[in-house]
Amino acid sequence: MTDTLQATLNPAEARIEEGQHHFDYGASKMGMWLFLFTEFLLFGGLFISYAVYRFLSPGDFHNAAQNLNLSLGVVNTVVLLTSSLTIAMAVTALQKGSVRLSVGLICATIALAIVFLVIKYFEWSAKFQHGLYPGGAELGALTKGQQQYFNLYFVMTGLHGLHLVFGTVLLAIVGFIVARRSPAAASGPEKSNSTVASQGAPEESGLVVPPSNAAGEPVMRPQDYVVLENAALYWHLVDVVWFFIFPLLYLIT
Amino acid sequence: MAAVRGAEGVLAEPNYLEYKGKGRGLLSWLTSLDHKRIGLLYLFSQVTFFLFGMTLGFLIRLELIHHGQTIVRPEVYNAFFTVHGVTMVFMFVIPGAAASLGNFFLPIMIGAKDVAFPKLNLMSWYCYIIGAIIVYASMFTAAGLPDTGWTLYVPYSLKTTTNVNMAAFGIFVMGFSSILTGLNFICTIHQLRAPGMGWFKMPLFVWSLYATSWMQVLATPILGITLVLLMLERVAGVGIFDPAKGGDPILYQHLFWIYSHPAVYIMIVPAMGVISEVIATHSRKTIFGYKMVALSSLAIALFGSLVWAHHMFVSGQSDAANLVFSLLTFLVAIPSAIKVFNWIATMYKGSVDLSPPMLFAMAFILLFAIGGFTGLMQGALSTDVHLHDTDFVVAHFHYVMFGGAGFGLFAGLHHWWPKMFGKMYNRRAATIACLLMFWGFNQLYFSMLILGWEGMPRRYWDYLPQYDTLNLIATTGSWVLITGLLTMFTNLLISVWRGRPAPENPWGGVTLEWTIASPPPLENFHVIPRITGGVYDFPEEVQP
Structure with a gap:
């Protein structure tokens, strides 16, 4: 019996197997939203920690926040907000069929992301120069509440930065797919x-x-649209997380 | 079977075991996107890890057979119980029945050809295996295996020189497997149900997977960030949990249990789903209170996510928190009890067939009931102060996780083995194995319940001579248990080569997996079935 079954193995059979890996637009979008939930929860753990330590030492958090450069933070917020706009426009452009514009807007988003990361780099290196980093001498001399503030500052902005880097790579890949498929x-x-x-x-x-x-x-296939849409959703997540981090660290003083 | 299908004018096609796909041999498994093959990949890796964890458990019990040093030094003993815990929790019961049996049967039971994202499914398995390899690789580093216990509690996990980093990173990577599997299952259940299969026409195993998947998706990220912070503390000197830097170790416990308590339900709920299937099928009776059993899975998922701080009654948290979490803990007992009562009501006046899966299911009910009751005892604040960190706790969660989730998986294996491999195992050997396991299990863990009640602390390498007798009884019980386990696995494994061919529907089941050939054809269904009747409508007279 096995032999007869083996004999039926032909390319048509192979296509039956491949064909079952169908594409489902609804499932793809739903899966992406669920993934975004998990990302929010990942940052949620940090926000809980922030709430706990802020509650325990509000004065220290106020004082420590004075060390941040508010204007750089504002510039970065504007940069990130603009990048969300460009990626949303890229999705709309592709839906309307102008591929070249869409690719251009994806590139603009990537450029803005790099601007954000460069500014963040200067912010971090200023902190490091002042010894305000985990394990640094100056940080160790501060009160424990202020130390917690900077611990959270580095973990939150660091994890956010990591997501930004990942998102940038993702956009580059998606930009390539869109350009190639069009x-x-x-x-x-x-x-x-x-x-x-x-x-x-x-x-x-x-x-x-x-x-x-x-x-x-x-x-272009539906898969290619949804890849860009999902990448844009991820980018908005990176954006939204920043809109929580920014006021918590820079504004509430 | 091929002939029958030929008569219907449908092409005979290879079943999923015969179809080789792109590669040959092992490669055809490691690159397969077929949910059935991925399910078996999970199953075999889980069983391998289980046998390893079982060996460690055997050695732990051997060390404890008598007070004083028996076979290993205290440092080695610490590594033993840590790796036993990490292996059994993160590599065996958390994937549990969901990743192996769930992957195999979820698409079939809802009348689909695969899960929603087959590639993601394979990637989940790789995350799981790579994470496990990272954990074990710490064995070969100079720092050696972690000695903190599976909970990796700070501040000790910050101070110990053993390789906590790699263990934490390995668990972090395995977390992705859990999240992605959960995500995949939720999308599959929402999008790929066959026409006519409304929510309340889904088999109960599918319901339990649905509830589990939500917990996996919503709880696991918290473990992820907790482990990231732990690693950052050890590597980069961040001090969020370090009292010397203004951190709070209790915060670690909160974050850890926000994941790890729902994780307990991630382990047990799929097993409960298996038991619902087994009891209905082997009693030849529609499940009693279908809707309540289905919704109680969701209720367990909801309440189970709100009780985490009952692990911390003696940590110094406020009395108000203790009272609230104690109350919520009692509330979880309600949906759990709904399930148990409904299973028993299903068996009542049913045509109960004492087949091996049914025996495992009945063992499950009894062991889970003991585990549940002892859990309630610890949910009460006054008794918990007495029982905290004793062998009573260890015995309690073994009753729930091993007697519950473990026996549930074994029941499912015996129930679906003929479907998965198209071979029937030896019934007599399976029955003997089940009885041996049940006996050994109770001898081992009931002794530990009493030991803990008398004050024997958990995780201790040495103890007072007054605990000698019960420890000896427990250790001999572990030998009986292991004999039963090895008999069971051997019997199942032998059947793959020596077993007689299994029919399409050996138990008279009515869910969709029993309508297709054993082993299932490559793409499950030629034509997507249309569901009309209720899910457990057994015919009046069942052909034996």
Whole structure:
């Protein structure tokens, strides 16, 4: 019996297996939202710690917050807010079919993210120069409440920065996918490039035959839209988390 | 079976065990996106970790057979119970019945061809295995295995020179597996149910997986951030839990248990789902109070997430907090009891078949009831002060986690083994194994209940001579238990090669997995089924 069954193993069978890895728009969006919940909860642990220590030593938190550079914080907030705008516009642009504009807006978002990280770098290095880092001599000399403030400052902004770096890499990948998949990118001089893309696609996308236009060039699929949408959602998460961190650390004094 | 399908004019297709996919041999398993194969990957890794943890448990009990040093030094003993705990909790019961049986049967039971995100599913398994490897790799570093206990409590975990960092990082990575599996299951249940399968037509195992998945998604990130902070304290000198730097160790306990108490329900709820399936099928009777059993899973998930500080009654937290958490702890008993009463009501006047899965399920009910009652005793503030950190606690959570989640998984294995492998195991050997396990289990852990009641502390390497007799009884009980476990695993394993072929529906079950061939075809269903009747509508007369 096994032999007869083995004999039926043919490419058509293989496609049945691959075909079951269907694409479900609703599930993809739902999965992303659930993932974002888990990210909020990750930061939630830090916010709880913040609430506890702020409650225990409000005066120390007030004093320690004076050491932060409010203007740099405001600039960074504006930068991040703008980046959320550009990525939202990138999604709309793609929905309206202007791929080139969408890719441009994704690039703008990445540029703004880099601006944010550079400013953050200068903020952190100023703290390090003053010895205000975990294990630093000056920090150890402060009151325990102030030490907790700076512990939380570094962990919260550090973890947020890490998410930002990850989000930037994600956007770069998504920008590449959008540019490669688009009918615009597939036409003209980049044609050879698109052929490579269609060969590389089966392993990556899980589909045997990617949809293509008459010329055999890959076109946008629902998967590609949802990838950008989900990446944008992730970017908004990074943004929203900052809108909690910023007032907690910089503004409430 | 192939012939029957041929007569229907449908192409005979290979079952999931025969279809090789892209690779050959082991590679065809390690790269498979098929939920059934991933379920078996989980199952075999879990059983491997379980056997390792069981060996450590055996050695711990051997050390405790008599007061004074028996086989190992105290430092080694500390590493033993830590690794035993980490292995059993994070690598065996937290994936538990959900990752192995859940992966295998969730899509089939809701009439789907796979989970919503097959690639994510495979990635979850890799997170799990890589995390486990990181934990064990600490064995080969100069610092050695951690000696803190599985809870990694500060301030000791900050001070110890053993390799807590790697253990914490390994658990952190395994957390991703848990989150992604939960996320995958929620999306699958929401999006991929077959036409006609409303929420209250889902099998109860699916309901229990749904509740578990929410807990996995919502609780695990808190463990993640707690472990990140712990690692940052050890590596970068951040002091959020360090009293010397203004930190509070109690905060660590809160954050740890905000995850780790729901984790207890992450372990037990899928097992309860398995038991609901087994009891209904082997009593040939529709489950009593279907809606209540289904919703009690959600109630357990909700209340179970609000009781974490009952682990901390003697930590110095406020009396007000103690009272609130004590009350909430008693409330969790209500949905748990709903399940137990409904199972028993299902068996009442049912056509009970004392098959091995049913025996395991009945053992589950008894052991879980003892575990639940002893839990209530510790939920009461006055008794908890007396019982805290004694062997009573250890025995209690073994009754719940091993007698509950463990026996639930074993019941599910015996229930679905013929479906998974298309082979029938030896019934007599399975029955003997179950009885041996039940006997050994009670001899071991009931002795520990009494020991703890008399004041024997947990995690101690040495004890007063007055505890000798009961410790000896407990240790001999562990040998009986291990004999039963090895008999069970051997019997199941042998059946894969030697067992006689199992029919499509050996138990007369009515859920969807019994409508397809054993072992299931590659893509489960040729045509997505349309659900009409209720989920446990057994026919009046069941063909044996």
